[in-house]
Amino acid sequence: AGTERTDSQRIAAGGIDADRIEAGRRAYELDRAHVFHSWQAQGPFDPMTIVDAAGPYVWDGEGRKLLDMSSQLVNTNIGHQHPGVVAAIQEQAGKLCTIAPQHVNDARSEAARLIAERTPGDLDHVFFTNGGADANEHAIRMARLHTGRTKVLSAYRSYHGGTQLAVNVTGDPRRFANDYSAEGIVHFMPAYPYRSYFNSTSEDEETQRALAHLEDMITLEGPGNIAALILETVPGTAGIYAPPAGYLAGVRELTAKYGIVFIADEVMAGFGRTGAWFAGDHWDVTPDLITFAKGVNSGYVPLGGVAISEAIFETFRDRAYPGGLTYSGHPLACAAAVATITAMETEGMVANADRLGEDIIGPGLREIAERHPSVGDVRGMGCFWAVELVKNRTTKEPLAAYGGSSPEMNEVIAALKAEGVLPFANFNRIHVVPPLNTPDDDVRFGLAALDRALEVADRYV
Ligand code: PLP
Numbered sequence: 001a002g003t004e005r006t007d008s009q010r011i012a013a014g015g016i017d018a019d020r021i022e023a024g025r026r027a028y029e030l031d032r033a034h035v036f037h038s039w040q041a042q043g044p045f046d047p048m049t050i051v052d053a054a055g056p057y058v059w060d061g062e063g064r065k066l067l068d069m070s071s072q073l074v075n076t077n078i079g080h081q082h083p084g085v086v087a088a089i090q091e092q093a094g095k096l097c098t099i100a101p102q103h104v105n106d107a108r109s110e111a112a113r114l115i116a117e118r119t120p121g122d123l124d125h126v127f128f129t130n131g132g133a134d135a136n137e138h139a140i141r142m143a144r145l146h147t148g149r150t151k152v153l154s155a156y157r158s159y160h161g162g163t164q165l166a167v168n169v170t171g172d173p174r175r176f177a178n179d180y181s182a183e184g185i186v187h188f189m190p191a192y193p194y195r196s197y198f199n200s201t202s203e204d205e206e207t208q209r210a211l212a213h214l215e216d217m218i219t220l221e222g223p224g225n226i227a228a229l230i231l232e233t234v235p236g237t238a239g240i241y242a243p244p245a246g247y248l249a250g251v252r253e254l255t256a257k258y259g260i261v262f263i264a265d266e267v268m269a270g271f272g273r274t275g276a277w278f279a280g281d282h283w284d285v286t287p288d289l290i291t292f293a294k295g296v297n298s299g300y301v302p303l304g305g306v307a308i309s310e311a312i313f314e315t316f317r318d319r320a321y322p323g324g325l326t327y328s329g330h331p332l333a334c335a336a337a338v339a340t341i342t343a344m345e346t347e348g349m350v351a352n353a354d355r356l357g358e359d360i361i362g363p364g365l366r367e368i369a370e371r372h373p374s375v376g377d378v379r380g381m382g383c384f385w386a387v388e389l390v391k392n393r394t395t396k397e398p399l400a401a402y403g404g405s406s407p408e409m410n411e412v413i414a415a416l417k418a419e420g421v422l423p424f425a426n427f428n429r430i431h432v433v434p435p436l437n438t439p440d441d442d443v444r445f446g447l448a449a450l451d452r453a454l455e456v457a458d459r460y461v
Helices: 006-014 018-034 083-095 106-118 132-147 164-169 173-181 203-221 247-257 279-283 310-315 331-346 349-371 407-418 440-458
Strands: 050-054 057-060 065-068 125-129 151-155 185-188 226-232 261-265 289-292 304-308 375-381 384-392 424-426 429-432
Touching: 018 050, 065 440, 083 331, 106 125, 106 304, 106 331, 125 132, 132 164, 132 226, 132 261, 132 289, 132 304, 132 310, 151 203, 164 173, 185 203, 203 247, 226 247, 247 261, 247 279, 331 349, 349 375, 349 384, 349 440, 384 440, 407 424, 407 429, 407 440, 429 440
Parallel strands: 151 185, 151 226, 226 261, 261 289
Antiparallel strands: 050 057, 057 065, 125 304, 289 304, 375 384, 384 429, 424 429
């Protein structure tokens, strides 16, 4: 099934029409007058207009083509305007746009089946949400009700969403303004080999020390009080730092030992991003709950959810679950999920992400690191990579302080845009997170652009 994408095709063939540019200008004016943007000081914020998108590319308000190396907020795992998914949404809209969550709907049932078949172990029941933050909120609620305990452990240098509880479990500075309702939430130090909190000199040592620290935290907080431990399998926004070997298995062991529900947040890392359906698959770890969103339908229609193990499902077999959402399992979102997962499967995108990471992105970034003294660390897997920029490789002084931006980083980002690449940048990091089906040559184009843009960063070393 395909949908004609005349605009995108026209653009790809030779440029944007003047009327599109004009519509973009009008949109910009209205945006400035009426749209209140997330996470921004509204005054100085100068948003980029996007007038069209196709595959791994977007076109800005001037009609310039940019490689979307950000996958937006790391969600367009299958790229923009995938014809099969667009057609599925249109078809579902023609059949049934919306239905309350208490009714059965074929798109929802089919999406739940496809998700349950891909989650590990016995996580065979799916509670749908509208995105990642509410998935985490509900996972924590389920864990508290299941255990009868209240405390939640979560890692520093993490991101779990912008709603109240999700931002409180988040371990980055965005939670500071919201800390007033953080009751019962305790943060621990994650395993982070590049900037080890445990003075480790090897990955193995980092694993051992980070796990010892975690067990101390559990003991000191009182295992009988701790409902859940929430952890990004591969932390994303906080720096795409995959756990060292043995760490996730150790977390699984500790949580099982103390009867704590292990919630794996796969909102960013899930649905193929790391070259596996779920990032935890790389280490054969089965948590009790998995939260997902973003890649489940590439963000074409808002959707998230919680995949639930049999034991936690049993808690609610004869006891009402006190929570729900008007749009839980929305048909348009679920139809998009069915089409997305099907396209990922039939077009081999998960394996392709793995290959891109192994053969092109990883080797390419390592080469770049050799050439540029401003690169402190490159790390990642699949289509999920971070380049950490520093002023000094020995001291690891970052190009922007933790929690902020810097004129130097802004210059690097501007240089990348000038090279035709839209990056995902956070603090002192550039994230290389293209769609999983980005053609090899376009990935190489993105890496070459990054290579040139990093000359700007080298000046500050
Ligand atoms: N969890 C993780 C790991 C995320 O990366 C994000 C968003 O970036 C969220 C949760 C929140 O998801 P949403 O913005 O859909 O609420």
